[in-house]
Amino acid sequence: MGNAPGDSGPTGIPELGSAAVLLYRWTVVHESLTPAALSRAAAETGISEQESHQALDSLLDACLLQEVPATTGEPGVRWQPVSPQAAASQLLSDRDAALRAQEEALRTQRRQIQEQHDGLAALMPVYLQARQHAFPQGTIDHLPDKFAVRTLLTEVIDSCHSEVLVSKHGGSFPVAALREALPRDLALLERGIRMRSLYQHATRFDQPTRTHAEHLVAAGAEIRTLPEVLPQMIIVDQALALLPARPGGALIIREPDLLTYLLDVYERDWAHATPYATGPHATQxxxxxxxxxxxxxxxxxxxxxxxxxxxxxxxxxxxxxxxxxxxxxxxxxxxxxxxxxxxQGLTRHPASPPPPVPAMEAAPDTVRPDPAPSCTACGAALPTRASGRATGRPARYCSPKCRSRAYRTRKSPREALQQADTTQPSRNPPPA
Missing domain, CATH: 1.10.10.10 (Winged helix-like DNA-binding domain superfamily/Winged helix DNA-binding domain)
Structure with a gap:
């Protein structure tokens, strides 16, 4: 059921009925409305006397009719129509002003909270350094949010002395994050700090990430990729590691045994990773x-x-x-x-490159290399790369011709057995 004429809706604005709309239109056409003309307006618009009085009250509550002094010789009052825009401004001006005051108060409170948060976050390096002196054997601390992580990361990177190790999971990185990290990483490389990064193979197919990596490689960074890598991890000077934590924070690792474990895992992945190539064929x-x-x-x-x-x-x-x-x-x-x-052996991952052999532990000269494989049919040397579908088995023939000749001369085990039974004499003599 609809609201009765003059009732206020959820916003506090009086809702107009059809009778009020008809009376408002009549007043706009005739430019004014008087108590004497109200009966005439009701008759011309087809509404009853009672509806016309209710419609008049609704229009006055909505500020769509404004009382003006009567002209000379006209008794009583006279109402002049007001545009809906002007009526809305008049009706909602007080509420709008109050709302604007509340918004300003909320902005002020939010600014004060942020200033207090930044002031406390600035003490995080002091806290961590004090913890390091109190627990020289190592600590694990938690940063609550990304703002504290950025503050600490900036300070740690600026105080780095030898090496930064980075592991990033994901096929692409946000452009804003890349734009923020590039100047910091380039400044790090200009100071002579070694920087090694592990990305996923999929980053080679993302243009912003590939451009970012090419800038770093050109500046001296070392980047390699793997199908899968550890989640976000940063290790600075082999003395501090940052690992992701929920929600949006990070764990600061200074515990020596845990750092050794993380370094061993990183070096293992680094040994199996593929160096990041640049150029148009880098993705192939x-x-x-x-x-x-x-x-x-x-x-x-x-x-x-x-x-x-x-x-x-x-x-x-x-x-x-x-x-x-x-x-x-x-x-x-x-x-x-x-x-x-x-x-077919296609699911086996390629073996990692063997570690370099030290000069003092090199193999003696008496060890001879294995002889080169030769064709089973003719004895010729096999080609270095066999054609055909990869089956995981070594090549046995030097050419399709030799392979066909060997297959034609080969007999099945059943045929060989039958031939042996017919050609060899029987060991038992026939019965007398």
């Missing part, structure tokens, strides 16, 4: 590795959304890679593709 170097990783995950039955999240790519890109792998392997399902890849 890791395409095969990403597909091999996806195959390994398919063989384990991992779902597409989990694969996309772990590799730092979008779900759409992940499904496109899976579709291409299914077509390449001739598989009709994800499970079948995983089985085929497992049988």
């Amino acid at each position: 170097a890791v395409s095969q590795t990403m597909k091999q990783t996806i195959l390994a995950m398919l063989a384990k039955g991992i779902k597409d959304d989990t694969i996309a999240r772990r590799l730092g790519i979008s779900l759409r890109t992940c499904r496109r890679h899976v579709s291409e792998l299914l077509d390449t392997l001739g598989a009709h399902s994800r499970f079948e593709a995983g089985v085929i890849a497992e049988r």
Whole structure:
């Protein structure tokens, strides 16, 4: 049911009924309304006398009619119509002024809270240094939010002496974060500080991140990529580590044993990572590795959304890679593709490069290298790279011709057994 004429709505503004609208229109047309003309207006608009009086009260409450002095010779009062915009300004001016005062008070309180927060956050380095002196064996502290993390990170980076290690998870990074970090990282490199960063392979396909990495590499930074890396981690001078914490904060690690563990994990990933190449063909170097990783995950039955999240790519890109792998392997399902890849040895990750052998521990000269493999059919040397589909087995023939000749001369075990039975004499003499 609608509100009666003159009732106020949720906003406190009187709601007008149809009778009030008709009376307002009549007044605008005739430029004014008097008590004597109210009956005439009701008759011309088709409303009753009672409705006309209620409509008049509604228009007065809504400030759509304004009382003006009567002209000479006219008894009583006279009402003049007011535009809706002017009526709204007159009706809501007090409430609008009160609301503006409340907004200003809230802004003042918010500014005071932020100033107090910044003042307390500025004491965080003092607190951490005091904790370090009180607990020289190492501590683990928690930063509550990103503002405290930024303050501490700026101070730690500025006081760095030797090396900064960075590990970043994700296929792309926010442009604003890259723009903020680039001057700080370049200034760090100009001071002669070594900077090593581990990214995911997917960052090579994101243009802003690739441009950021190329600037750092040109300035002397070392960047490598892996299919998967640890979450956000920063290690400074092998003495302090920052790990992500919820919500938006960070853990500050100074405990020696935990730092040693994190350094060992980082060095292991660094040894298996691929150096970041620049140029137009930089993305082609890791395409095969990403597909091999996806195959390994398919063989384990991992779902597409989990694969996309772990590799730092979008779900759409992940499904496109899976579709291409299914077509390449001739598989009709994800499970079948995983089985085929497992049988062909395509799910094995490439071995990490062997560590350099020290000069004093080098192998003696008496150790001879293994002889080069030769063709099984003709004995010729095998080509360095065999053609055909990768099956994980070494090549045995130097050419398709030798392979065909060997297959034609090969007999099945059943045929060889039958031939042996017919050619060899029987050991038992026939019965008399």
